[in-house]
Amino acid sequence: MDTIDPSSRQRAALAKRYGEADVPALGPWSETLELLLSHRTLRGFSSAPLPANTLETLVAAASSASTSSNLQTWSVVAVTDHDTKVELAKVGANQKYIVECPLFMVWIADLSRNNRLGREEGMHLEGNDTLEMMLMASLDATLAAQNAAVAAESIGLAMCYIGGLRNDAARVAELLHLPPGAFAVFGMCVGTPKPGAPSEVKPRLPQSIVLHRETYKVGDEKALRTLYDQRMGVFSKRNDMAMQTWTQRVVQRLAKLSGMSGRQHLKETLIRLGFPLQ
Ligand SMILES: Cc1cc2nc3c(=O)[nH]c(=O)nc-3n(C[C@H](O)[C@H](O)[C@H](O)COP(=O)(O)O)c2cc1C
Structure with missing residues (x-):
């Protein structure tokens, strides 16, 4: 049984996040907050397969994020194929954990669905062509991804975002057969931490x-x-x-x-x- 009282755990978590000298006033506390404060990016994954149906679980968490006007302008491409991961890693500055992780999720700002819907309804959706909608789709994809990230950490998995995919977004679109109006905002490595991989909470x-x-x-x-x-x-x-x-x-x-x-x-x-x- 954990005998450390909750306020000591809260203080310790805040000290890791901000440093001893900058611990903010202690407020309400929960297991969810403890999980959020213990986040750290991992860059080393074991080859162990993920528990059955992990992907579906992470996507359910992603689908539960808020989404602007309920337009749900995001999609995700789950990549497990080794050769595709190798090609994606080439775009992402050869970061080796892209290939190493058992699941690489590519989060898509997806306005293509609205384009298809408009065509099927016999109209051109003018608003879908705006900078605002590109931002909205990127925000939707980001919120969905972050929910999946927290979900992964809550079940003992580790993750690493990969913004490096934007080094060549056109090549990523080609590799993943993205339709016009769909763009990979970032990738996300998901897997079991490799023993010994550095995993210290980074101060903010x-x-x-x-x-x-x-x-x-x-x-x-x-x-x-x-x-x-x-x-x-x-x-x-x-x-x-x-x-x-x-x-x-x-x-x-x-x-x-x-x-x-x-x-x-x-x-x-x-x-x-x-x-x-x-
Ligand atoms: C949108 C986004 C893109 C990122 N891209 C990369 C990346 O390409 N490679 C990488 O190693 N880390 C990447 N990161 C992880 C950040 O470097 C990391 O979150 C930051 O250094 C803080 O560390 P922490 O997450 O361990 O607290 C990315 C994070 C975000 C939010």
Whole structure:
């Protein structure tokens, strides 16, 4: 039996997420919150097959997410075929866990269904051609995916999002036979953690940076960021990460367009994939 009292567990979970010095005031607590706070991305998967019907379970969780106007503008392609995963990994900067994981879920912003519905009903749905609908479909796909991610973690599985698929969204569309109006927002590796794979909870920006009360205030952001950099520096060293601080990571990722690894052309790619973005 677990003898640690709930408030100690809550404090410990918050300390892992924010660091000892930035634990926020303790509020209500639940097993769901404990699960959410213990999230960490895993990048090493065992070859063990998933329990029977895991995919259907994850999709049921995904389908239970809120969805704008109940339009449900998302789909997911479940990839288990080795060769397809190899090709997808080539798009995603050869991240080996794409091939390693037993289930690779590709989350789709899907306006193609509305296009088909419009055609079948004998009309052109003008609103479906807008930037707003591309954003709505991406939001729907993201919320669905995050529900699946939490569901996976709740049953002892691990996951890793793969935004690297947007390095070449057209190639992903080709590999997965996506119809016009469907676009892979990101992939998600799902599997059983490989023993020994690093899995430490990664500290986040303190609430004093991300939480604004009533109105947005920049306040002491710079000083607080320096403190977070120090915390991330210690974490990075312990976890053999290339970038030492969070500031370095942001700069390395965004200073040059070339750092976007092809995604700087996303607008043109989306238009080619059947999103007019009006
Ligand atoms: C949309 C999205 C795309 C991501 N793409 C990748 C990726 O291509 N490769 C990877 O290793 N991690 C990827 N990640 C995982 C993030 O790097 C990770 O969530 C972040 O570093 C925080 O770590 P944590 O999830 O362990 O807390 C992605 C996360 C999100 C939300």
